Amino acid sequence: MRAMSYSTYGNAGVLRLVELPKPVPGPGQVLVRVMACSVNPIDWKRASGAYRLIMPAKFPAVPTYDVAGIVEQAGPGVQGFAPGARVHARIAEGTGAGAAEYAVVGVAEVTTMPEGLAFAEAAAMPLAGMTALQALRDLAGLTLEGSNQRVLVVGASGGVGHFGLQIARAAGATVVAVCSAKNADRVRRLGASAVVDYAKADAYAGLPPFDIVLDCVASDPGPFLPRLGPKGVYVTCLPGPATLLRSALNPFTRKQVKVVMLKSNAADLALLDGLYAAGKLQVVIDSRFPLEQLGAAWERSMSGRAVGKIVIDVG
Ligand SMILES: NC(=O)c1ccc[n+]([C@@H]2O[C@H](COP(=O)([O-])OP(=O)(O)OC[C@H]3O[C@@H](n4cnc5c(N)ncnc54)[C@H](OP(=O)(O)O)[C@@H]3O)[C@@H](O)[C@H]2O)c1
Known part of the structure; x- marks a missing residue:
């Protein structure tokens, strides 16, 4: 699968488009075909090495926590997420990563997207x-x-x-x-x-x-x-x-x-989905980039001027 990855700490210039094996979902996980992911400042702060003592990267590192896509395969013991389900999640630390064509996501973090929510908006919402x-x-x-x-x-x-x-x-x-x-x-x-x-x-x-x-x-x-x-x-x-x-x-x-220190969980994401479905929550999108331009998306985020969220179209 195609993924964006870095193998040394640095700025957006360290990102490379690479081929990686498709991940395999373990117990309690689903494999998601990623349609969109979104940028958060933590992505490029981690890549800079600023958090290397408390959150060291494992190289080659695939960044990005937020994903939206389609369930491809459920791991052993997983119920309620059949192949084809439209889902989104903030991937928990150490589980997987989103800047790739496929991502493994824990069922404790993933929810089914509400009607009418586009993949770009769904990817922008979780973190x-x-x-x-x-x-x-x-x-x-x-x-x-x-x-x-x-x-x-x-x-x-x-x-x-x-x-x-x-x-x-x-x-x-x-x-x-x-x-x-x-x-x-x-x-x-x-x-x-x-x-x-x-x-x-x-x-x-x-x-x-x-x-x-x-x-x-x-x-x-x-x-x-x-x-x-x-x-x-x-x-x-x-x-x-x-x-x-x-x-x-x-x-x-x-x-x-x-x-605040965010803790991913499906119940809170479902609450936000409910606000969206009730017409009480809009997802503002600042800009969209293709996967291979993740570096440009990071530079936009680093500018500190983004209005709403920066989305990466993957699928
Ligand atoms: N602790 C956690 O769990 C956690 C979770 C998520 C995010 N964070 C952190 O929270 C911070 C915000 O994240 P984010 O995703 O919201 O960032 P962001 O989207 O990049 O924030 C950009 C926005 O900040 C505004 N801004 C810049 N300087 C400002 C100022 N002095 N006063 C008011 N607005 C100002 C900008 O508007 P103008 O262009 O109009 O200035 C722009 O719209 C980041 O440092 C991130 O790492 C922490």
Whole structure:
């Protein structure tokens, strides 16, 4: 099968198109013919070697966690995923990889795609969508129905942020989006009741306090703690020394600081599928590339300017 792979740490230039054996699904796994996968910053951060001490790559490494495609074969003991089923997943760490014509996926992570969801959208949803969901619901205490909380989403035009904005909105929360002026209309269309332009010095003037800040851009609670209400929670997608130190002090403070670390699971992906099916979740696609141009897709992601998700068409 065709796959993109790297055999040394580096930037997008280390990626090569290679031929690899088709993987074989083990017990509790399905083999998926990949129609699309999507880029997440973790893909190129790992390839850079930045995480080599905690998550060393096994060369040749095939990147990409998010996939959507068609079940080709179910592994021993697997029920409920017949060949031909349209599925998507965020592949669990160490299980398999998505930037290839075939991927092995654990049944604990995979769900059947809802009617009407295209492969590109389905591939764009898992990692970023579940990160936003778990950050808001599990760490920040967002009530998923009838919420009257006030939520600030920093980086609301990006992959995680645009899902976070819509999940909070679907829950009933009032959402204020932080983004650049060029993306203001887009985040309003996704449900933001107000938009903060991060380039303006007095951008937060007059805004009431928030119950939740979801930060998809930085790992620094400092500027946001004054914007939280008395029992507010700041949750960031980026672990960093200041955040980890401050989160260790949580038992002694009323305002909480937390760091989300995504855990793939089919139930959360199914919840997002349900929001999509109910018309409450749109998947915004920034750009699409063929498999052999994964490097260009990474460069787009590294620019930090993507609006929504970057998708790789494989099938
Ligand atoms: N811990 C976890 O489990 C986990 C999971 C997923 C992601 N992450 C991390 O979370 C971060 C976000 O991921 P992502 O996929 O959402 O990234 P992304 O899609 O690449 O984010 C790009 C967006 O960020 C916006 N942005 C850049 N600077 C900004 C600023 N100062 N204020 C507000 N918006 C700004 C950009 O808009 P403009 O062009 O308008 O500036 C752009 O739309 C990454 O560092 C990723 O590695 C962690």
